[in-house]
Amino acid sequence: MSLVMHVDTAAWRSHQDAVLAGDRLTVPVIKGNGYGFGLERLAGEAARLTADVVAVGTAGEVAAVRAGGFTGDVVVLTPWRPGDPIVEQMLDEAAQSGSGVIMTVSRVADAQALAESRPGLRVILEVLTSMLRFGLAPQEFRHAVTACQDRLEIVGWTIHLPMTGEHLQEATDLATSAVAACRAPLWVSHLDDDELDVLRHRMPVTVRRRVGTHLWLGGTDAYRYTSSVTDVHQVSRGERVGYWQRAVPDPRGGQVVVVDGGTSHGVAMSAPTPGASVRQQLTAAAGGLLNASRLALSPFSVGGRKRFFVEPPHMQASLVWVPGGVSVAVGDEIDVTMRATTATPDAIVLE
Numbered sequence: 001m002s003l004v005m006h007v008d009t010a011a012w013r014s015h016q017d018a019v020l021a022g023d024r025l026t027v028p029v030i031k032g033n034g035y036g037f038g039l040e041r042l043a044g045e046a047a048r049l050t051a052d053v054v055a056v057g058t059a060g061e062v063a064a065v066r067a068g069g070f071t072g073d074v075v076v077l078t079p080w081r082p083g084d085p086i087v088e089q090m091l092d093e094a095a096q097s098g099s100g101v102i103m104t105v106s107r108v109a110d111a112q113a114l115a116e117s118r119p120g121l122r123v124i125l126e127v128l129t130s131m132l133r134f135g136l137a138p139q140e141f142r143h144a145v146t147a148c149q150d151r152l153e154i155v156g157w158t159i160h161l162p163m164t165g166e167h168l169q170e171a172t173d174l175a176t177s178a179v180a181a182c183r184a185p186l187w188v189s190h191l192d193d194d195e196l197d198v199l200r201h202r203m204p205v206t207v208r209r210r211v212g213t214h215l216w217l218g219g220t221d222a223y224r225y226t227s228s229v230t231d232v233h234q235v236s237r238g239e240r241v242g243y244w245q246r247a248v249p250d251p252r253g254g255q256v257v258v259v260d261g262g263t264s265h266g267v268a269m270s271a272p273t274p275g276a277s278v279r280q281q282l283t284a285a286a287g288g289l290l291n292a293s294r295l296a297l298s299p300f301s302v303g304g305r306k307r308f309f310v311e312p313p314h315m316q317a318s319l320v321w322v323p324g325g326v327s328v329a330v331g332d333e334i335d336v337t338m339r340a341t342t343a344t345p346d347a348i349v350l351e
């Protein structure tokens, strides 16, 4: 049996529709594992939403977005660097097929190199923010614009802000310098609705907002994960179980429940450390479990609550501890709490 993602298609789409209807300048972000839905499927949704442009993380993701049926412009968020064969191949293919690709440029030297090698390419210039990831410093804005002059078409400035804190002033200052160097649209991430409104009032250019998580995963109850029980073993005190032959954790005995889903599905990607959290340890100890400090809470719910791992998850299965007396049987479907951006289910079922 399998670890399955169930999508309530109507609920999922009505959330997407609401996000886009609220702001037609939204740029859907499609990257990584496709926020749990897959890149191609999200590309199909972006087409359904009639988005004019989407953003991908890497050059290698452009092909999946095309395969998914999106024909509009695709912005590549990872900045161009010299000599990356995957990027160059993608740009060659885009040039041959005439499909619209916009590259991000974050260094003056790269603008110069691209102007030489790919005249006519559309680019977005990236501004360095307090994230300190990549981007041009304000004193470089004019040099970058000069490097592009007449050869690369600057279609915007990108400002990628940290997730936490108040960044409206930072965004305003950077945007003001950027627009002074070249009057082009702004593409921003991680401003809330109110901040975005203020920035739009302050700036003389279009401000587009890139959205991934909120667009695809913001609809509550639009998706859930299930797994199934493959085996149940009644065990008593003193028995040893699993790869690591650990002693049964409850002196009263209980049940080792084998469930579908392991590390390859992204189960427990947030590292279930042997230490677990203090709260988890206390819960485990209060429940009469031995060696509570070695137990980690699993994402699998059996009998209405999350259960502890017997040992770290295996590649495609996990062993969880369920006290005696809790009803559980082979074939039971159980809920799993997964972080969609790191999940790789066996199947995605649109319901």
Ligand SMILES: *Cc1c(COP(=O)(O)O)cnc(C)c1O
Binding pocket: 029, 031, 077, 160, 188, 189, 190, 210, 211, 212, 213, 214
């Ligand atoms: C991933 C990414 C986004 C989307 O972020 P979410 O938090 O998923 O909305 C936006 N902008 C940039 C530059 C990104 O890399």
